[in-house]
Amino acid sequence: MNILAIESSCDETAASVISNSRVLSNIISSQHFHSKYGGVIPELASRAHLESISVVAREALTKAEKKIEEMNAIAVTTEPGLIGSLIVGSNFAKGLSIKYNIPIIPTNHIEGHLYSGNIQDETIVLPYIALVVSGGHTALFKVESYSKYSLLGSTVDDASGEAFDKIGTMLGLPYPAGPEIDKLAKTGNPNAFAFPRSMLHSGNYNFSFSGLKTSVRYFLEKQFPHGLPEEKLPDVCASVQEAIVDVLVKKSIDASVEYNVKHLIIAGGVSANSCLRKRATDMARLQGIKVVVLNPEYCIDNAAMIGFIAEKRLLENGPDAYQDLTFKVNASSLRAKRKK
């Protein structure tokens, strides 16, 4: 079975060809120009997606040595993300679907991340715990099968990647600040300054990173009223990173122990953070749990993870379930449904 997957929920325009759970190609066009502006810019994002999407899709097919006519389905990310960016991807996919008469599988971006560990590691045992950490998301899931998972908790305010980025802005670091903080932290002392670990002992699996942001602001104002001296930057970065990683790791391990799982998957852009990877791996080992650390191309937003889960769904539900072209895109999807 062959799937062409399209992903354009935020910065990355990405396309991938998946064939029987194998990744034949995984093309990601990073929109590096964003770094000049200090954030993902909606206008630039959707415009850039428009410009690159057909090139990226064609490259994915070429690299996979496949023709579009050989595809059994097109998978596309429809939620969550920036509305404009999602629309570009979903309309492109609808166009292909109509022209080549191929079923189309609307796919949830977070679900892509949830199962991204299985692309590179076939030995992952169900159920497992998945921590999804990125600029827009911070949530813990218990995954029971390819069609069944449950949300254990999520951030009640800022995402962890958002915390890295906004605190980075306060420290005068370039966007995206996450990798920059990771790099600087390597030469800093993580115990130099004590920043709050919000909700560390909240007794649930929710997170909060907004207070950390406020606390860093006051810390800088009080300790360094004339500006942060450059030689202190590594210590501040290491201490901030330590505060974020502490909470992420503790809750992930707690969940893994409570649900007695063998594997913990850490996915999403923040999962590239070296301190998070090492700490989670070390702490989990003590509990006999294996942490699945993703290859960089599966940490960031990518289309392979979209095609991978879409193929499972197609196998389960059959092509007739995916003939509807009237689906819509949706900016947010983690929200609890209203009771009434």
Place this chain on the structure above:
Amino acid sequence: MKLGKFTTKNQKETYDLGFRFADELKPGNVVALFGDLGAGKTEFIKGICAYFKVDELVNSPTFTIMNQYIGELDENEIPILHIDLYRIKKSSELKEIGFDEIIFSNDSIKLVEWADKAFGVLPPDTYSINISFKKNNENERIITID
């Protein structure tokens, strides 16, 4: 509730002030929030949403620019749009996200964080909430509502 200047002593009081202020609001209203990173804009909005009995998670929409919640007013459902312009850099980007259409819709309540980036595209009867830090006190905030 009388508008004016308030001092809140902690996060909870900022939330409570948002809750009490929400009594003013009716469909079509726009609330513009101003204040630095970490001032408590989202906290104030959480209070407003609680008043309208929003039972979904109210969190930062920085990534997706807009969250939509369903609230309740006089036993009717009311859409509440939580918009965050933090990442907007120029006015043409507001068009891209359909900001002017959203902001002038009269069936919903619009709560706009980082409203200084709305480039004047706000109705004249917009409520404005200014949250500023108090020097040397980590928890207190001065909140002006007009």
